Amino acid sequence: MTEPHMDEEPPEHGRYALYLEALDVVPEADEAELVAAVLRDECGSMAQSAVNRHMERRAAELLTDAHFPDWARMMATNIGDRDFLTGRLREWTLLRAIALDEPWTAEEVTSASDWFQRTAAAAEIISSPDALNLLAEHGRARRVRNAASRRVQRPHQRSS
Known part of the structure; x- marks a missing residue:
């Protein structure tokens, strides 16, 4: 067998x-x-x-x-x-x-998936101070909040 x-x-x-x-x-x-x-x-x-x-x-x-x-x-x-x-x-x-x-609305961003929030916080194409500040303050995960905060502080530098 x-x-x-x-x-x-x-x-x-x-x-x-x-x-x-x-x-x-x-x-x-x-x-x-x-x-x-x-x-x-x-x-x-x-x-x-x-x-x-x-x-x-x-x-x-x-x-x-x-x-x-x-x-x-x-x-x-x-x-x-x-x-x-x-x-x-x-x-x-x-x-x-x-x-x-x-x-777009703040509710759309804050209720979006973790994937969306990570992508928006890190994506170079997203430069909206309103969106980045919203994610820095209300992002679901610390990783999102930190990435968005770095982008707000240094808007013209690449994030790591």
Whole structure:
């Protein structure tokens, strides 16, 4: 009797790697179709993880680009009611609003996820004194408060 090889990768790991490769090079015209196809994978958590990685990369690339709103609408349509992905897209949109000095509220920032607060406190693209002061005073974690405080004190120097 032979035992299964314990060092073999589950099939979803291979699909995940393939999805990431495809999402990295997908032409903009085909992005919506590929995102939708990935999200139809039988392993929902793996599919959402792959789409989140893609979304992180694309949102960072497009954050201050005029195409971001169209891209965000396309993503919202494709991710549907998947709570984690919709929340993360909403937070990327909030980061954009702060970066471009568009309207945002203190409640949006203070109630946002730890990921958002860490990203906003450390992101060089965020230079809003109001947002940084808010995070320095009301950030959920000491790490966020400290990073934002350093940025407020030295707004034109890179944070470490």
